[in-house]
Amino acid sequence: MATIREVDVQELTTAVMDQVIDLQRDIHSHPEIGFDTVRTAALVAENLRAVGIETREQIGKTGVVGDIEVSGSTRCIAFRADMDALPMDEETDLPHRSTIPGAAHMCGHDAHTSMLVGAATALAGIRDRLPCSIRFIFQPNEEALPGGAPAMIADGCLEGVDRIFGMHVWPQFDTGKIGIVEGPTMAQPDTFSIEITGQGGHAAVPHACIDPIVCGSQIISSAQHIVSRNIDPRSACVVTFTQFHGGSADNVIPEKIELRGTIRSFDTEVGESARRRLTEIVEGVATAHGCRAQVQITEGYPVTFNDPEACEEARRSISVEVPLSDEGTPVLGGEDFAYYGQKIPAAFLFLGNRDESQGIVHFCHHPRFQVDDQALPIGVRTWLALALGAG
Ligand SMILES: [Zn+2]
Ligand SMILES: [Zn+2]
Numbered sequence: 001m002a003t004i005r006e007v008d009v010q011e012l013t014t015a016v017m018d019q020v021i022d023l024q025r026d027i028h029s030h031p032e033i034g035f036d037t038v039r040t041a042a043l044v045a046e047n048l049r050a051v052g053i054e055t056r057e058q059i060g061k062t063g064v065v066g067d068i069e070v071s072g073s074t075r076c077i078a079f080r081a082d083m084d085a086l087p088m089d090e091e092t093d094l095p096h097r098s099t100i101p102g103a104a105h106m107c108g109h110d111a112h113t114s115m116l117v118g119a120a121t122a123l124a125g126i127r128d129r130l131p132c133s134i135r136f137i138f139q140p141n142e143e144a145l146p147g148g149a150p151a152m153i154a155d156g157c158l159e160g161v162d163r164i165f166g167m168h169v170w171p172q173f174d175t176g177k178i179g180i181v182e183g184p185t186m187a188q189p190d191t192f193s194i195e196i197t198g199q200g201g202h203a204a205v206p207h208a209c210i211d212p213i214v215c216g217s218q219i220i221s222s223a224q225h226i227v228s229r230n231i232d233p234r235s236a237c238v239v240t241f242t243q244f245h246g247g248s249a250d251n252v253i254p255e256k257i258e259l260r261g262t263i264r265s266f267d268t269e270v271g272e273s274a275r276r277r278l279t280e281i282v283e284g285v286a287t288a289h290g291c292r293a294q295v296q297i298t299e300g301y302p303v304t305f306n307d308p309e310a311c312e313e314a315r316r317s318i319s320v321e322v323p324l325s326d327e328g329t330p331v332l333g334g335e336d337f338a339y340y341g342q343k344i345p346a347a348f349l350f351l352g353n354r355d356e357s358q359g360i361v362h363f364c365h366h367p368r369f370q371v372d373d374q375a376l377p378i379g380v381r382t383w384l385a386l387a388l389g390a391g
Contacts, residue, residue, distance in 0.1 A: 006129070007129060007384075007388055009321050009384045009388070012122040012125070012126070013118075013377050013380045014377075016118040016121050017380070019047070019117070019118055020114045020115060020117070020377075021114075021373065021376065023043065023047070023113070023118075024110050024111055024113075024115075024371065026043065027040050027043065027105065027110040027113055028094075028096050028098070028105045028371075029098060029099050030100065031100055031103040031105045032083070032084065032085060032103065033085055033086070033087050034084055034140065034143070034144055035061045035084075035140045035148065036062070037062045037083040037141075040083045040113060041057060041062050041063065041083065041138065041140070042057075044064045044083070044117055045057050045064050045066075047117045047120075048064070048117065050121075051120070051124035051125065052124055053067065053068055053120055053124050053136070054066065054067045054068075059152055059155045059156075060139060060140065060149075060151035060152030060153075060154070060155050060157065061140060061141075061151055062140045063083075063138055063139045063140055063148065063151070063152045063155075064136075064137075064138040065135060065136065065137055065138070066120055066135070066136040066138075067134075067135050068120070068123060068124060068130065068133060068134045068135075069133045070127065070130050070131070070133045070134075073131065073133055075131075075133065075162050076132060076133040076134070076135055076160050076161050077132060077133075077134060077135070077161065077162060077163045077164070077165065077386070077387075077390050078136070078137050078158070078163070078165070078340075079116055079119070079134065079135070079164075079165055079166075079167075080137040080139065080165070080166045080340065081109070081113045081115070081116040081136075081139075081166075081167075082109045082112055082113070082138075082139055082140075082142035082148065082336075083109055083112075083113045083139065083140055084109055084140050084142055084143055084148070085104055085105045085106070085143075086103070086104055086105070086106050086365065087102055087103060088102070088103075088104050088365075088367060089367060090104035090105075090367060090368075091367035091368050092368050092369075092370055094370065106366065106367060106369045107364045107365060107369070108168065108169035108364060108371050109142065110371070111371040111375070111376060112167060112169070112379075114376070115167070115380050116138065116383060118380045119136075119380050119384055119387070120136045122380070122384055123387050130387060131388065131391030132391065133160075134390075135160075135161055139152045142336050142337075145301075147301055147336030147339060148336060149336045149337065149338075149339035149340055150339055153339060153343060158340065158343050158344055161344060162344065162345075163307075164310075164340045164344055164347075165346070165347050165349065165386055166337040166340070166347075166348045167348070167349045167350075167379060167382065168348065168349070168364075169351050169353040169371055169372075169375055169379075170328070170352060170354075170364075171353050171354045171360070171361065171362065171364065171369070172327065172329075172331075172354070172363075173325050173327035173350075173354060174325075174352050174355065175352045175354060175360075175372045175374045175375045175378065176323065176352055176374070176375075176378060177323045177327075177352040177378075178324055178325060178328075178349055178350065178351060178382055179324070179325040179326075179327060179329075179350035179352065180306070180314055180315055180318075180324060180328060180347065180349055180350075181306055181328050181330055181350070182308050182311045183308070184267065184303050184306075184330055185304045185306045185330055185331070186301075186303070186304035186331055186332075186334055186335040186348065187236075187238075187264040187265055187266050187303060187330075187331070187332040187333065188264065188265055188266075188268070188271050188299070188300055188301060188303045188334065188338075189262060189263075189264050189300035189301065189332070189333065189334035190262065190264070190271065190275060190297055190298060191260070191263075191297070191298045191300065192260065192262070192275075192295065192296065192297045192298070193258065193259070193260045194216075194219065194260070194293060194294070194296075195258050195294040196212040196216050196256065196257050196258075196259070196282075196286055196291050196292070197212060197255060197256045197292045197293075198210035198211055198212035198254075198289070198291045199255065200253050200255035201252075201253050202252070202253070210289065210290045211253050211289075212254060212256055212257040212291055213247065213253070213254065213257055214289065215257075215285060215286055215289035215291045216244060216246065216257045216259055218285050218289065219259065219281065219282050220241050220244070222281045222285055223239055223241070223278060223282075224239075225281075226277045226278060226281070227239055227274075230273060230274070231265075231273065231274060232270070235265065235266070235267055235270045236265065236266050236270075236330070237263070237264065237270050237271075237274055238263065238264040238265070238332055239261070239262075239263050239274060239278065240261050240262050240263075240264075241260070242260055242261045243258070244257070244258075244259055245257060245259075245260075263275060263278065264332040265303075266303055266330060266332075267303065268303065275297050275299075278295070278297070279297070282295050300334045301334040301335060301338045302338040302339065303338060304334075304335045304338040305338070305341050305346070306341070306348060307345035307346055309345060310346055310347035311347050313347075313386075313390070314347050314349060314386060317385050317386045317389025317390065318349075318382050318385045318386060320385055321381045321382070321384070321385035322378055322381055322385065325350070325352055335348065349382065351375055351378060351379050351382065352375065352378070353372050353375045354372070355372050358372065
């Protein structure tokens, strides 16, 4: 069994970097959305099979699972990458920018996929020296409900796996480091839509109307009390209204308005409490104004929880190769990696992806978000260090 010091991780990484860069450019310029990651999955499978990794396709619809089995070890750890792009246009000037209108890799999943393929290639070359079996999970549809992870899990991608790790390029801190946050790491991102119906009419005779705009304003104002008065101040929670639609003329009170927004929290009970209070407030305020209300809340991915022991393993294995950042903090974004963590111990890692000198400063989902080429070998080294330290 190899110890990490007997294997030159730097050398292994350097040997696969041309492949990683080529693949990242290729996937970046041919983005695929949702479950339609057919071309990307085929590229992944082709690369895994080329180095003798046992590969299964069409897992969770369009996912790919590769296995390096190590005889004599009963332990198996899994590494997960997501493959899907976002339904938006890219605004970078990169030579490998998206060639498909309305689709772009603005969340770095192209980097996640290519780094994990590179790591798998490197590990296949030293399979007889690995301390345990490694499973490589490539999933579609991370960006949209219901996520891609539940279908992958239903198709058995976690069977026989003891622990799982995921990684995301992260513009919150500089390239060169890995951030590990213990406990709740990403939030449960719920969305809501509220329809308020009053009685429309002439703006000059408000007494003959029931004004849904005034009612909607009161709802927004009262909902500010959820976080400030109902939620324990030691818990993080966000209730944000992001849309207020209504009306079509300066002299007409509309019949109906629509409010939309999001609730985010790191705790299941906090989220439940916020959702319940929002519904109560909307219905109560609407009744007080003589309006009718319809509230629809869509629950997002669960809270992504980083298991303390999985974090400890990650810190121990990775710190030999890559410096750890103390700038990683819990984020109120959502991530469907959470579903894996509900089944087995899991840790989701943040890969620094920020370099002001190159103008790489935009956050994920910005049309000028950019993967830092210098972050790619750091990500590969991180996977290799996790694999080699997993004994
Ligand atoms: Zn994203
Ligand atoms: Zn993402």
